[in-house]
Amino acid sequence: MNFELILVVATFASGLIWLVDRLVFRPKRMARLESEAQQLGHEAGIERKEGGDSEPLLVDYAKSFFPILLAVLIIRSFLFEPFRIPSGSMMPTLLVGDFILVNKFTYGLRLPVVDTEIVPMSEPERGDVAVFRYPEQPEVDYIKRIIGLPGDTVRIEDHRVWVNDREFPLEEQGRYEGDANLKHAGLTVALEDIDGRLHQVLLDNGGHLRSGEWTVPDDEYFVMGDNRNHSNDSRFWGTVPESNLVGKAVMIWLHWNWQDGGFDAGRIGRSIDVVESD
Incomplete structure (x- = not known):
């Protein structure tokens, strides 16, 4: 609908x-x-x-x-549109049951329904958490982190990411203790640095991380989930056209996961751009 x-x-x-x-x-x-x-x-x-x-x-x-x-x-x-996070692909940044606000004007003002840009604004940046229409099923919205910009060469080996032959620093921080119901407890938490913007990712040392090299076409973006071994993203289905971008995720305004009865008031008001310890 x-x-x-x-x-x-x-x-x-x-x-x-x-x-x-x-x-x-x-x-x-x-x-x-x-x-x-x-x-x-x-x-x-x-x-x-x-x-x-x-x-x-x-x-x-x-x-x-x-x-x-x-x-x-x-x-x-x-201005802003609310979304609910339905999967764990952006853990630990975003959890199942997080309700987020997406800034609709960051990447340009568009007419509703037809999505024609009427007022250009700023360009997406590496490290942005963006909501977009899934290229293979445009009626479905996805949320991932922008890794590669138009013209970039993205290379992934093991858990490491290079963009234009420059590696994103990655520092392991220890064991992830949360979300046992989704079988993510016990994974490794690491801090990744994308152009000076810090965010946490989850690494599954016993899992498979797809390696390879991709060149990002003009007006398209390479995206990845922060739950690196458990995310369906550009490594598997390609890049996101600029016209598919919906907006930039900026804040968590509510957390309610009825599957585990979890209401977490501590997540309310969190900025998605800021690393916060639990």
Whole structure:
């Protein structure tokens, strides 16, 4: 279900109903009420009838909901959109059950539904955590970390990442203790440095990390999950076109994972760009 399309249609329909009534039907109702009031001999009747049942129920609903729908559409399409993390591919940065805010204008303002860029803004940077439409299934949103920019050469060997023959420093920090239900407890936590931006990754020393070398095409991006051995990303299905980018993930505003009954108030308000110890 395309919620954005439904929201656009609902906003347009409610606004159109209200506008047509305001310009066409309301003046006719007012003229009729005035005529009836004059016939009855008291002008006060106009106010009583206008405040009563003279306005159709559909118009009343449209007038009430249009400002709300318009505000939601503007905020969701051009400012911020909420997402829920459904998988562990971005652990330990993001956990299953995290609800995040995605900045929609960081990479440029786009028209809703058609996704046409109308106002260019900043370019994506290495280290950004980005939400994008999965190239092989555009109706599905993915979230990964941007590793390679257009024109970059990305090389991966073991747990190490090189971009343009420059290695990203990686320092192991110890055993990961959390999320035992998802079988990630016991993996290795490491601190990775991407152009001076620090973030944690999970390494599975007993698992398989796909190695190889990729050249990023123009206007596309190479992305990877922070849970390096348990992420379906550019190593397997290729790069992300710039037109598929939805926005930059900036903050966790809620954590609730009903699978393990977990409400974690300590994660509320966390910046995704900042490394925080638990």
